[in-house]
Amino acid sequence: MSAGAAPPKLAVWKFASCDGCQLSLLDFEQELIALPDQIEVAYFLEATKGTIEGPYDLSLVEGSITTPADRERIREVRRQSARLVTIGACATSGGIQALRNFADVDDFISTVYAEPGYISTLEDSTAISANVPVDFELQGCPVDRHQLFEVISAFLNRRRPAIPSYSVCVECKRAGNVCVTVAHGTPCLGPVTQAGCGAICPSCDRGCYGCFGPAEAPNAPSLSRQLSGLGVEDVDIVRLYRTFHADREPFRSEGIAHER
Amino acid sequence: MRVLERKSLSPLLEALRRRGYEVIGPTVRDGAISYEPLSSADQLPVGVTDEQEGGTYRLAERDDGAVFGFNNGANSWKNHLFPPELSLWKGRRDEDGEIRFTEQEHRGGPYAFVGVRSCDLAAISIQDRVFIGDAYVNGDYESRRRDAFIVAVNCAEAGNTCFCASMDTGPRAGDGFDLALTELLDGGHRFLVEVGSERGEEVLAEVGSSPAEPRDVAAADAVSEDCASQMGRELETDGIKELLYRNVEHPRWDEVSERCLSCGNCTLVCPTCFCHSIDDATDLAGTESERVRRWDSCFGLEHSYVHGGSVRQSGKARYRQWMTHKLATWIDQFGSSGCVGCGRCITWCPVAIDITEEAAVIRATDRIEAVGINADD
Numbered sequence: 001m002s003a004g005a006a007p008p009k010l011a012v013w014k015f016a017s018c019d020g021c022q023l024s025l026l027d028f029e030q031e032l033i034a035l036p037d038q039i040e041v042a043y044f045l046e047a048t049k050g051t052i053e054g055p056y057d058l059s060l061v062e063g064s065i066t067t068p069a070d071r072e073r074i075r076e077v078r079r080q081s082a083r084l085v086t087i088g089a090c091a092t093s094g095g096i097q098a099l100r101n102f103a104d105v106d107d108f109i110s111t112v113y114a115e116p117g118y119i120s121t122l123e124d125s126t127a128i129s130a131n132v133p134v135d136f137e138l139q140g141c142p143v144d145r146h147q148l149f150e151v152i153s154a155f156l157n158r159r160r161p162a163i164p165s166y167s168v169c170v171e172c173k174r175a176g177n178v179c180v181t182v183a184h185g186t187p188c189l190g191p192v193t194q195a196g197c198g199a200i201c202p203s204c205d206r207g208c209y210g211c212f213g214p215a216e217a218p219n220a221p222s223l224s225r226q227l228s229g230l231g232v233e234d235v236d237i238v239r240l241y242r243t244f245h246a247d248r249e250p251f252r253s254e255g256i257a258h259e260r
Numbered sequence: 261m262r263v264l265e266r267k268s269l270s271p272l273l274e275a276l277r278r279r280g281y282e283v284i285g286p287t288v289r290d291g292a293i294s295y296e297p298l299s300s301a302d303q304l305p306v307g308v309t310d311e312q313e314g315g316t317y318r319l320a321e322r323d324d325g326a327v328f329g330f331n332n333g334a335n336s337w338k339n340h341l342f343p344p345e346l347s348l349w350k351g352r353r354d355e356d357g358e359i360r361f362t363e364q365e366h367r368g369g370p371y372a373f374v375g376v377r378s379c380d381l382a383a384i385s386i387q388d389r390v391f392i393g394d395a396y397v398n399g400d401y402e403s404r405r406r407d408a409f410i411v412a413v414n415c416a417e418a419g420n421t422c423f424c425a426s427m428d429t430g431p432r433a434g435d436g437f438d439l440a441l442t443e444l445l446d447g448g449h450r451f452l453v454e455v456g457s458e459r460g461e462e463v464l465a466e467v468g469s470s471p472a473e474p475r476d477v478a479a480a481d482a483v484s485e486d487c488a489s490q491m492g493r494e495l496e497t498d499g500i501k502e503l504l505y506r507n508v509e510h511p512r513w514d515e516v517s518e519r520c521l522s523c524g525n526c527t528l529v530c531p532t533c534f535c536h537s538i539d540d541a542t543d544l545a546g547t548e549s550e551r552v553r554r555w556d557s558c559f560g561l562e563h564s565y566v567h568g569g570s571v572r573q574s575g576k577a578r579y580r581q582w583m584t585h586k587l588a589t590w591i592d593q594f595g596s597s598g599c600v601g602c603g604r605c606i607t608w609c610p611v612a613i614d615i616t617e618e619a620a621v622i623r624a625t626d627r628i629e630a631v632g633i634n635a636d637d
Contacts, residue, residue: 173528222611
């Protein structure tokens with residue numbers, strides 16, 4: 001960033017999601033507002049109704065694509081954005097709502113809505129990357145605020161984000177935790193899940209639920225054999241893989257493999 | 261050699277603390293024995309033992325009141341000498357545009373490590389070779405290591421995943437300690453003490469001990485011999501470097517990669533693995549930056565990333581790299597094996613991959629070539 005140049009414009013977009021990742025961004029609202037020379041918050045409806053027209057230097061996208069209208073809208077966001085970063089499980093994997101991808105969406109519509117005819121929706125909930133090219137995907141449900149800060153900082157400073165893609169185990173051991181699987185027999189998705197949360201659940205004596213999604217090189221079939229050995233039933237193995245990242249490989253295939 | 265009464269253990273820790281040492285020793289934490297800062301001898305795992313197998317670790321009670329009646333725990337002395345995360349320096353761009361750096365000072369210590377097993381002494385000596393035994397000295401490691409006082413404890417029982425006898429690193433500590441204890445339970449709970457340094461002698465003098473009788477020495481010898489005969493695992497090291505070098509394409513690597521999770525646990529619990537990453541972070545304004553060192557693992561793709569991609573793409577390539585480095589290329593690189601036979605990588609592997617078994621299978625089926633060579637491996 002050279003002195004005198006206009007600050008980069010940041011936009012934050014919401015698609016099908018719970019807003020939790022945007023809240024992670026609001027967690028450091030003060031830091032953002034304090035830097036008018038470094039960054040201009042141009043579009044962020046969760047924070048302010050004032051908007052500035054595009055194009056935008058950096059777009060953060062929360063949520064998955066579930067409707068024909070959103071499929072069009074994300075294309076327009078892409079056109080308006082020099083850099084597009086997805087934030088969270090919905091935008092990166094399709095989210096919890098991707099459970100619909102394993103069932104018939106019309107069954108849900110007729111069960112939930114009094115007038116199904118008014119509902120216009122897609123059969124599947126898909127990740128942003130399935131619809132438009134993305135520059136970076138930040139995993140997590142919700143994203144970790146420090147990682148989000150790192151990604152924004154990296155893009156503003158034109159460097160590569162330092163976001164590790166190895167397993168939760170690496171962070172868990174660094175945190176000094178005793179392995180909950182080996183020492184207590186607790187089922188844990190840590191070995192196949194990407195780091196970033198700081199190993200929150202194992203630090204509280206719980207198994208990892210995989211909310212940060214698949215790590216870079218997960219061996220889910222091997223972990224499933226180990227989970228079965230700990231006494232986890234197939235139906236529960238399916239549930240473990242089908243929570244936050246149901247439709248992302250290899251969680252998707254592993255869930256299907258244990259379905260009966 | 262001297263004899264220390266059971267009741268003198270607390271005064272021993274006190275004497276170390278009086279000399280300014282931060283005492284680190286074994287204690288029960290979260291269902292495992294872990295090496296942690298101790299404020300009192302009461303925190304030692306009295307009457308506790310562990311049952312270890314591939315992929316499982318459980319604590320159990322023992323009725324003889326043994327203080328050191330267990331094997332290696334969940335972490336190692338590496339956690340204290342080579343901490344998992346360390347800030348190296350911070351940089352700041354001042355108003356005038358000048359960038360100033362502040363190096364992080366090492367805080368903590370000097371340490372007294374109480375309860376160091378023979379295999380872990382060997383591991384410390386291997387990390388000494390890596391971090392301070394060459395032209396380029398790692399200052400932080402050196403400052404933690406230089407003044408560390410070591411109270412070794414000779415194992416009385418071998419765990420199911422132990423194989424120090426194979427690696428010639430135990431069970432009895434040979435050198436590298438200030439004091440070495442052998443716990444004797446029969447004929448009065450006491451410790452045979454070997455003195456390894458002048459400061460060890462001085463500390464012992466403050467605590468008070470009696471001369472060892474021939475029966476104490478004989479009892480300690482019997483403890484170590486007994487332990488050596490009970491090793492849960494075995495690893496044949498004869499010609500192992502050449503064995504692994506000529507079996508780079510052995511089909512066993514494919515089989516083990518079917519099981520390997522690439523999670524990195526084996527490397528993180530290994531007391532000799534030293535790989536780390538150096539990460540830089542900046543603030544949003546681009547005025548502050550920090551460089552942090554973190555434990556890394558050769559099971560990550562980033563570890564072998566060079567321009568254009570990772571060199572070791574497959575789980576097979578990563579496991580082969582780790583095991584071959586540990587048992588073979590380490591010898592060329594540092595003049596010793598990188599494995600001390602502590603068994604942690606076996607116990608703490610969630611899917612119970614066993615380095616001794618992998619080596620044995622390759623030895624038993626030496627030079628069986630894999631069909632085809634995948635350039636991607």
